[in-house]
Amino acid sequence: MAARKRREPLSRDRALAAATALVDAEGMAALTMRRLAADLGVEAMSLYHHLPGKEGLLDGLVDAVIAEITAAADQAETDAAGGDWRTRLRLRFLAARTVMLRHPWAPALLSSRPTIPPGVYGYYEGILATLVDGGFSYRIAHRALHAFGSLALGFAQEVLKPATGEEADAAEAELAVLAEQLPHLGAMVAAEMHAATDPTLGWCDSQTEFEFTLDLLFDGLEQARCRSAADE
Amino acid sequence: MAARKRREPLSRDRALAAATALVDAEGMAALTMRRLAADLGVEAMSLYHHLPGKEGLLDGLVDAVIAEITAAADQAETDAAGGDWRTRLRLRFLAARTVMLRHPWAPALLSSRPTIPPGVYGYYEGILATLVDGGFSYRIAHRALHAFGSLALGFAQEVLKPATGEEADAAEAELAVLAEQLPHLGAMVAAEMHAATDPTLGWCDSQTEFEFTLDLLFDGLEQARCRSAADE
DNA sequence: CAGACGAGCCTTACGTCGTAAGGCCAACCG
DNA sequence: CGGTTGGCCTTACGACGTAAGGCTCGTCTG
Helix, strand or coil, rough: CCCCCCCCCCCHHHHHHHHHEEEEHHHHHHHCCCCCCCCCHHHHHHHHHHCCCHHHHHHHHHHHHHHHHHHHHHHHHHCCCCCCCHHHHHHHHHHHHHHHCCCHHHHHCCCCCCCCCCHHHHHHHHHHHHHHHCCCHHHHHHHHHHHHHHHCCCCCCCCCCCCCHHHHHHHHHHHHHHHHHHHHHHHHHHHHHCCCCCCCCCCCHHHHHHHHHHHHHHHHHHHHHHHHHHHH | CCCCCCCCCCCCHHHHHHHHHHHHCCCHHHCCCHHHHHHCCCCHHHHHHHHCHHHHHHHHHHHHHHHHHHHHHHHHHCCCCCCCCCCCCCHHHHHHHHHHCCCCCCHHHCCCCCCCHHHHHHHHHHHHHHHHHCCCCCCHHHHHHHHHHHHHHHCCCCCCCCCCHHHHHHHHHHHHHHHHHCCHHHHHHHHHHHHCCCCCCCCCCCCCHHHHHHHHHHHHHHHHHHHHHHHH
């Protein structure tokens, strides 16, 4: 009956919040049932009274980011009410991107989940609404969703990875060795790579590249929309 | 000194071949040092005389698929010699895709590797050569590479996952429950989903969707190419 | 031909993980 | 006041990757 009770009781939300903090700080690999429990001042098995297991924990993390994205994207689109479908989607995706920049582990986690996180349905509903409202048929809208791929969630699934710090140096060295067999790549790197200023999420996945790809797709889709409208 | 020796000696190649077979048959999760060793009639630790460890094993797997892709893509482009850049790249990417369809685990593995697999440099060199030969500046070509993303390796990084068999049923049921809150999604699914015939690699990642996205990007890039040529 | 050597494989063991099973204890309800 | 229940802990098991060192051959040397 001192100032505070024995301690704050555990809960699903508290566990998820601690997990997010842990992963933000130390990466996915650090997220262990034992470690998470320790961060909460508790034993590992106690977590199982609030979470169905490790998979359930990961599902919870995913739902949390999706919710964060949905909120940010809905807000962004509300701000852009009245704009055309392009700018509304654009703001939506860019809002999602800022969330992803806060949680660099999210893309990998997202695409590793074996089942579709429930929250994404709601998120895609919003995108779809924008498209339909913008004059797209369900057929084209469906294809648009596929074409966007991970851009809709704010990240470009890069094949060429982050490569931060010494890794980047190692990769550069490796590439230099191969340079004579790879004339075009070498030339492009020489011409482009060192002009890059903002490699944030993924290798060269700068804001510029992200928006370039977005506009490429938007241009194509706008044409497709007009074509299908003309067909009717 | 009977017909065969005690047994075929182990080797890096034999280990990698067995690993590929194992993963093709039972998925990534089944790939364990102990299990792989067992498949080879050997104890786990024996593998360490030919491989530097689990990570090295995965690197080997990745290099193997990349090599397979490179070979298929180079062959495809050779067949298309004389065509314009679009058809050459198109055939290249579609060839990569057929390789990925043989190894459904490859996309996830690819995008989980912490370091850039050396083989991809060579592969991208080929793409870049096609682009430059087709009249692209390094600047636009660079952006094109980013825009292609995982399509260049033959797969679309889908957010909505495979969902095979009962999983698909479960997802469908789940979606049905939400349907009233998700009018557009519900309508689109009703209109589109059951018309889908060929969900092969990833949810709805049918050949059609893949090629649609490809052409969308190609159209946009063609414009960008002309624009930059006009600027000179 | 004897003996040493070394490659290739095995045995044992450690520390980590997720988690099943059950015990302990305080808070609450009758 | 005694019983119940829910929250947390203890212990334990079977995976996993892999460090360290032992055994057994084929081969090469003197």
